[in-house]
Amino acid sequence: MNGGDDASSSAATSGPPPSLEWRFSQVFGERTAGEEVQEVDIISAIEFDKSGDHLATGDRGGRVVLFERTDTKEHGGSRRDLEETDYAVRHPEFRYKTEFQSHEPEFDYLKSLEIEEKINKIRWCQPANGALFLLCTNDKTIKYWKVQEKKIKRISEMNIDPSKMESSSNPPPQLVANGLPADKAHGYLTKDFSFPPGGIPSLRLPVVTSQDTNLVARCRRVYAHAHDYHINSISNSSDGETFISADDLRVNLWNLEISNQSFNIVDVKPTNMEDLTEVITSAEFHPIHCNMLAYSSSKGSIRLIDMRQSALCDSHTKLFEEPEAPGSRSFFTEIIASISDIKFSKDGRYILSRDYMTLKLWDINMDSGPVASYQVHEHLRPRLCDLYENDSIFDKFECCLSGDGLRVATGSYSNLFRVFGTSPGSTEAATLEASKNPMRRQIQTPARPSRSIGSMTRVVRRGSESPGAEANGNAYDFTTKLLHMAWHPTENSIACAAANSLYMYYA
């Protein structure tokens, strides 16, 4: 992110980085022709961990699947492998690691509500001792999972051989069914019983053999009953001990160790629900400053709050809103202004937001308007009525930033996703399809910066050029939408979900 003065000078000399050429890397769960997608298999969350060595996906069936990176780990590969990777550009490759059932469908009897098992968000926590930790949430309940390799134990030697015991004509009568000594024998276990000073030589410890390991996922904590509405985001703090969870009206703060208590830090619920005009759509902690967090709203604003100021953070520290262009107001203005996702850049300087039509990049030091906005769905503007009719206008697309902050990406319909360059002067705007041939739909004409509005000369609008076929508005398929995607934290690699398939690309 060349936002700082120091960075912009270097950008001036070297110019914007060249556009990336995206290549297909991998696909998991690819559909065969004519295969019907099961509802439960549809991916509903994607998240890389901090190191980029692991990737997690959650689906509507409440399952979480973990992938691990293979290309960096094995250094002792054969020479041929090394040579191969030498001329081919090294890029992250992942393999299936394990999966577990995080959430099950539930029924809230008090409110007569069905609670879906669908995973809304996954967040990775600090790993320890080689064990991985994740927070997963559905609409109501957040769970803290630990995934760890465990040795499979096979006991080879014991004091009492179970097989001999059964075959023996005179089985020891003191033992009850579960192996606990019966009352009569308890005498030996009291403190009064005196053992010979050297101990009893015939007793031995069980000998455990077999060093095989398998991965075990255990749910360590369940954070429940703190949300009246559907949880839309969870985010961990940089302090390593707390996280937030946000629903439509409230943001709660938790300590990872304490599951029965949370603190409400934001509450936008009006005393009279009829006065409700705005809901929280997404929330995220600042990546470095543990006291700052941002949340977005259905009215298109982003609020930055400072938890240092007060215990209840109903009043924001900073408000980021784009002033409404005069005369442009229509029935859909408010609907399409709703922000579906926000992400901080890695250094915490910028916030990327996605609304229905655009991606916007905000500098947290500038609250007058976004520093850049990128048209994603401008070509759909004439069709807003249709989109409203079929509810597509309410689709919640996620967005992501590259680790270096030089590019941003977000999804669209027909399993397409778009990547934009953010550095000053960059005209990079690629449209890719989540398939084995991502460049199939790419248009060749570079997107030109569009008219800048008013005095906000810093504002760059790009990407208004719509992909050829879709410009006529016929080939768009609103049922195949690419909502969830994640950018690798250190490399130019994108993971995105097309229905039940996970596609990975690199550049």
Added chain:
Amino acid sequence: MSMVDEPLYPIAVLIDELKNDDIQLRLNSIRRLSIIARALGEERTRKELIPFLSENNDDDDEVLLAMAEELGVFIPYVGGVEHAHVLLPPLETLSSVEETCVREKAVDSLCRIGSQMRENDLVDHFIPLAKRLSAGEWFTARVSACGIFHIAYPSASDMVKTELRSIYSQLCQDDMPMVRRAAATNLGKFAATIESAHLKTDIMSMFEDLTQDDQDSVRLLAVEGCAALGKLLEPQDCVTHLLPVIVNFSQDKSWRVRYMVANQLYELCEAVGPEPTRTDLVPAYVRLLRDNEAEVRIAAAGKVTKFCRILNPELAIQHILPCVKELSSDSSQHVRSALASVIMGMAPVLGKDATIEHLLPIFLSLLKDEFPDVRLNIISKLDQVNQVIGIDLLSQSLLPAIVELAEDRHWRVRLAIIEYIPLLASQLGVGFFDDKLGALCMQWLQDKVHSIREAAANNLKRLAEEFGPEWAMQHIVPQVLEMINNPHYLYRMTILLAVSLLAPVMGSEITCSKLLPVVITASKDRVPNIKFNVAKMMQSLIPIVDQSVVEKMIRPCLVELSEDPDVDVRFFANQALQSIDNVMMSS
């Protein structure tokens, strides 16, 4: 595969179950690790059991927690203090696992063992362990390392001491906030073992690092360390090193840090001495009492009394009291509640005149607070004011408020008041009680809420204990017995309960003459619940009354009940009869 002798089966099973698939059985075995150790003998415990446990580190957290706890008291089973070091390896593994509670227990046990170890063993085994943990790959090990430095440090050579101090200072600057938090938490303990020459240099620079940390969670733990450090430093060093830090903290941007300062500030007053307290700490505290964050005011208000006790009364009246007045009408009910819970303690500090002049109006306004917790907090500490301003003034000004609370809409408030009645009675005396509160006590017996009726019955018993049987005979018993004719059986049950509670206090004579007849009448009640409660009650009366009375009055009644059509009544009647027989047999 050896077959063991039959008498050893239980212990053999116990050992085998260390590896059972059922976690409950494994837990059971681990909890009895000392028995296993004694069965194996000291040498095999050292050579086989302990290494066996060291490998058992990927068990469930519950098992690991139990193991960490058992190992802490294991020195006798490995052959005494000279072999204590063999216990370190398994605890070292446990102190780096992921689960916080297991690590904490393991660190506890390490400290416990370390404090018993011989000096040269500490040098050979414990100090290297501390170093290994501090250099651990994962933050978990480094977190645990912070907790054992105060054990490792004293026995180290000068060179190693220097090394340990520099390692600890690295821990204070670790990348992981978890490690820095652990370092901040344990800094006070570690500082206490350090020579005063290094205290001012090394420890204070670590402390300064922590106080400037980016993470609020680290800074606020550093505040906690302030008080501990203050006790170690000379007063003038406190003033030069700690005072500026704490004054800065009291104006920190983060309310959580200021909250911690508000909680800790009074502890520092003693460390810095009276003059800096007056010039720096009192203004800081006043700022906190007027903080714009309610949580900070809650913490500050809760320490008002402790702070005033340290100051001289003049300063308290001049600076603190105006703030207290403001807080008594604070917009946050929690602030008022916190103030109400401690403000009574200020009365002895300020003396009678100041209390009447300044505090009494505040008491009264808090007693009329709309929030019940505030009122209750005042009532619960009335005795402290009583000692200062005397009963007359107290009763005049406070009684109306108490009576009002006794009839509060919320039953929890009424319950709390009932629980204070015996205390009030003892403070206010018999005469006062009869006039004002006696009627209330009877009224509660007919409350709509069961918990209140139950508490009311208990209250009567405690009053009888306080004022004696004679008083009770006059002021309680007749009124209570009258109510046995209440048309609703639930109220009659309350009276039975009251009677059974009063009986032991009143003694055998009154019980036989006054209480028992009522109970016997109740045994003819038409509601079975009353009848079996009568049976239960009679059982409790047996030890109180004379045996002849038992035979003459209680037994016939119980016999009749034992033939009741209701199964529960028969059951309890038979139980009571049985206990009569038992008493007869034993006597």
